[in-house]
Amino acid sequence: VDDVQTTLVKFIQKLSSSNDIPDPTWGWNLSSDPCKDQWKGVACSNRTFQVQKLLLDGLNFSGTFDPWILCTGDKSFAESLNELSLNDNRLRVENLEGISSCRYLSRLHLRGNLFSGNLPDSMSRLNNLKTLEISQNQFSGVLPDLARISGLTQFLAQDNDLSGFIPEFDFSNFLKFNVSNNNFSGPIPNGGSRFPASSFDNNSGLCGEPLPNECPPKDKSKSGYSRDQILMFSGYFLIGLVVVLLILYKFCTKGKKNKKKVSDSIDLKVEASDYDGSTKLSIVSSDKSEASKSETSAESAKSLVVLSSPEVNGLKFEELLKAPAELIGRGKHGSVYKVICEGQGLTMAVKRIKDWSLSSNDFKIRMKRLDQVRHPSVLPPIAFYCSKQEKLLIYEYQPNGSLFKLLHGDQVTFDWSSRLGLAATIAKALAFMHEELREDLLAHGNLKSSNILLNENMEPCISEYGLRVENQEVSMVSISNIQAAEENDGQNTFKSDVYAFGVILLEMLTGKVASVQNNGMDLARYVVSVIKEEWTGEVFDRGLSKEGASEERMVNLLQIAIQCVNQSPEARPSISQVAVMIDAIKEEDDTSMDISQALCFRGFLVQQRANRSRIYYYMVESRQEI
Numbered sequence: 001v002d003d004v005q006t007t008l009v010k011f012i013q014k015l016s017s018s019n020d021i022p023d024p025t026w027g028w029n030l031s032s033d034p035c036k037d038q039w040k041g042v043a044c045s046n047r048t049f050q051v052q053k054l055l056l057d058g059l060n061f062s063g064t065f066d067p068w069i070l071c072t073g074d075k076s077f078a079e080s081l082n083e084l085s086l087n088d089n090r091l092r093v094e095n096l097e098g099i100s101s102c103r104y105l106s107r108l109h110l111r112g113n114l115f116s117g118n119l120p121d122s123m124s125r126l127n128n129l130k131t132l133e134i135s136q137n138q139f140s141g142v143l144p145d146l147a148r149i150s151g152l153t154q155f156l157a158q159d160n161d162l163s164g165f166i167p168e169f170d171f172s173n174f175l176k177f178n179v180s181n182n183n184f185s186g187p188i189p190n191g192g193s194r195f196p197a198s199s200f201d202n203n204s205g206l207c208g209e210p211l212p213n214e215c216p217p218k219d220k221s222k223s224g225y226s227r228d229q230i231l232m233f234s235g236y237f238l239i240g241l242v243v244v245l246l247i248l249y250k251f252c253t254k255g256k257k258n259k260k261k262v263s264d265s266i267d268l269k270v271e272a273s274d275y276d277g278s279t280k281l282s283i284v285s286s287d288k289s290e291a292s293k294s295e296t297s298a299e300s301a302k303s304l305v306v307l308s309s310p311e312v313n314g315l316k317f318e319e320l321l322k323a324p325a326e327l328i329g330r331g332k333h334g335s336v337y338k339v340i341c342e343g344q345g346l347t348m349a350v351k352r353i354k355d356w357s358l359s360s361n362d363f364k365i366r367m368k369r370l371d372q373v374r375h376p377s378v379l380p381p382i383a384f385y386c387s388k389q390e391k392l393l394i395y396e397y398q399p400n401g402s403l404f405k406l407l408h409g410d411q412v413t414f415d416w417s418s419r420l421g422l423a424a425t426i427a428k429a430l431a432f433m434h435e436e437l438r439e440d441l442l443a444h445g446n447l448k449s450s451n452i453l454l455n456e457n458m459e460p461c462i463s464e465y466g467l468r469v470e471n472q473e474v475s476m477v478s479i480s481n482i483q484a485a486e487e488n489d490g491q492n493t494f495k496s497d498v499y500a501f502g503v504i505l506l507e508m509l510t511g512k513v514a515s516v517q518n519n520g521m522d523l524a525r526y527v528v529s530v531i532k533e534e535w536t537g538e539v540f541d542r543g544l545s546k547e548g549a550s551e552e553r554m555v556n557l558l559q560i561a562i563q564c565v566n567q568s569p570e571a572r573p574s575i576s577q578v579a580v581m582i583d584a585i586k587e588e589d590d591t592s593m594d595i596s597q598a599l600c601f602r603g604f605l606v607q608q609r610a611n612r613s614r615i616y617y618y619m620v621e622s623r624q625e626i
């Protein structure tokens, strides 16, 4: 077993083709310390002085990457390493197997090298991995079951020679995904349509959305049905078809009378669909006649309701449609576009929700009510539009992403006191909204880390308050039984918000992704099971523990989160109680920071005094000598 220095020196010797330490000025040698002596490409924790990142991109290495040396040498080093980046060198690899021993890696970047061979199955044991980038190499063979890594949010594997099926990833949590230019085959897993076709292009055997080619229907001859059974089913089908045609015929002849009325309702369709290209949020009527088109725009211009926002005064619906729009995300209830309206000098986020059964009138009432309740940490809609088929909500664009991206993306470390501060701010804002809107039965309804946005000063704000999209097929499938039951009771939607807030706390404490598909139930269950086994310490995000965050206060916050995710809504605290409890932890944290700063300062004074007496002593001594 080697120490950190030996591990790193052996590792870099292998990276360079001549087996040398590359450049003496980089500092990599056995007689110095990688952290204190700031070796090139080594990033350390400020508190624990342990190596956290090796960032060796574009340094012309043309030797071998040996994960065994790196991950099985010094144990504490293997456990502290969370990012390895070797992009854009000319490295080869003999066997990637050893990488699974660096089990706390959260980012692995191997882009643009000469790596070849299979990705070993053991890679799927890298449970903490959030980003895996292996693009522009010569990797081949079938992918290991990377879908087992629940926190993976970025997978970039384009320009390789990979084949077989794409694992069944839970795409709802992904920020980036690209497997283009490989040899993958089979259907694209569900949810892949969140990404543009360019993420899957040039894989001759791939099919399904978002690619234009549909997957062939499954081969019926392998279904095990006998010839007689197939004939019988065909008979049933024909009878069914005749009945449907008869009903349709009846319906059409009746419908002719009402034709005039039906064509008055406008069938709207947003055409902006490109992820990468800038496009326009053009909404067109399905009624092709020119007359009706002009009617549509007149109707549309009237229908944009600008709420009490002076910035967008005078904004017309048509201007909004003409402005360049970029699709920034697709959620389960619709899509969000970034739209720049130069006239108003305003960048907006336009959320489009389709097939929301809420009537236009109820929607208007809801929006106007929400506009009356303002909190600085809740993002209000600045305008809205509604038709029978869809609803548009216009928000000010928030430039610094979401809490989800902050926790699971590539950003800088998100430290304990910032997490605690964010939790306190959001709890207070939510408590204010619940208090104000209790009688209107208007809770948030869809609280999650991607709906907590960060403004230009990196201050958090809750977005999409009051947009609980009821009665949608997708949402009914995705919500858990508990929540389905809760949603029947208006008051309980407030308790559903508390549950959702608990899941956000768990995400912040564990650093793990909560599955959108089951409203974070998996994460809640996982945390509760770990606590039952009395391994509470294991549950926390290693970044927090390494940073030296107080375990006592993390446990206190965890207890609040556990109360929030209680299966029974009645047992959950109200969000105002949660806000008070978090504030108490925050106060304790601030006080302990003050004390430690004061202690540091006192230590500094004692040191100064000691130094001064040493100088004085030295002066007395030297005077005596003189």
Ligand SMILES: Nc1ncnc2c1ncn2[C@@H]1O[C@H](COP(=O)(O)OP(=O)(O)OP(=O)(O)O)[C@@H](O)[C@H]1O
Binding pocket: 328, 329, 330, 331, 332, 333, 334, 335, 336, 349, 351, 395, 396, 397, 398, 399, 401, 402, 446, 450, 451, 453, 463, 464
């Ligand atoms: N005002 C805004 N400014 C900047 N980004 C935004 C804004 N509103 C939403 N987004 C981002 O747009 C993306 C898609 O948002 P959206 O709310 O549609 O998805 P979602 O929250 O995952 O799903 P859902 O449909 O369930 O709300 C998210 O990454 C979100 O952070």
